[in-house]
Amino acid sequence: MVITTNQQSINDNHNYDNRRSFNNLPVHPGECLVPIRVDWEMVKHFNMCRDNLETWHIGPNKVLVAFAPVAIDAKAAAIKNFYRDVREYFASFHTDDTLSLDQFLEEAESEDDKGFEPASPENLEETVLLRMIINDLINQVHIINPKYGRILDLICEDYTKGQILEELHLGKSQGYADIKAAQDLAKKLYFGE
Structure with a gap:
């Protein structure tokens, strides 16, 4: 070997x-x-x-x-x-x-929710694999657009949209547009569009 x-x-x-x-x-x-x-x-x-x-x-x-x-x-x-x-x-x-990036993006997009909440997995292995998949996806976004990658990092850390805007010093309308664009880029990469 x-x-x-x-x-x-x-x-x-x-x-x-x-x-x-x-x-x-x-x-x-x-x-x-x-x-x-x-x-x-x-x-x-x-x-x-x-x-x-x-x-x-x-x-x-x-x-x-x-x-x-x-x-x-x-x-x-x-x-x-x-x-x-x-x-x-x-x-x-x-x-x-099955894995659901759509659920990840929908929960992250909701103004009332804090962000990513995986479905309650029955074992550690599926949580680890889901986290690996999401981390690889976010790494790909970081390579393409570091700002969007940072937004997805914050979503995964349970930041609200308001907290993301504050953390990145973004105005409300531009910040919401950037959050949506980050989610759209992640979805595009995930589905290979």
């Missing part, structure tokens, strides 16, 4: 290079590992090393995850694709227990 650690972007909070690639090949310089959703047919077809797979539990659903090398500069797109694939996979079950 060879595990290679590569230099990651300063905005990258999720380094998967402590994992092993699905086929045990080393990660080359300029590459990093990213999660990919797999199924048992893929595992057989690509002769994946089963010891390198992980099962991530999210609500009542389980996701079989492998790790594949990609160029470091393609990491954000690969992770975005992973989240899209997981979301589509969950949607195929038609349950109400």
Whole structure:
């Protein structure tokens, strides 16, 4: 087993290079590992090393995850694709227990609510995965627009809209427009629009 650690972007909070690639090949310089959703047919077809797979539990659903090398500069797109694939996979079950960015954005948009309140998860793993997904999404927003990323950080810290305006020294109309724009950007990134 060879595990290679590569230099990651300063905005990258999720380094998967402590994992092993699905086929045990080393990660080359300029590459990093990213999660990919797999199924048992893929595992057989690509002769994946089963010891390198992980099962991530999210609500009542389980996701079989492998790790594949990609160029470091393609990491954000690969992770975005992973989240899209997981979301589509969950949607195929038609349950109400899947991740809901829409709920996150709606609660954050409400003037009466304080902000993000995840559905009460039944176990720690799904809370951790949801937090990882939201953190990766916010990191992507930070890269595109640091101001909008900061707004989403404050939403996650249960700031009210008024507190966000005060913290960022924004006027009411411009502040509300910025909050909505930050939420719209997050939604666009999440859904790959």
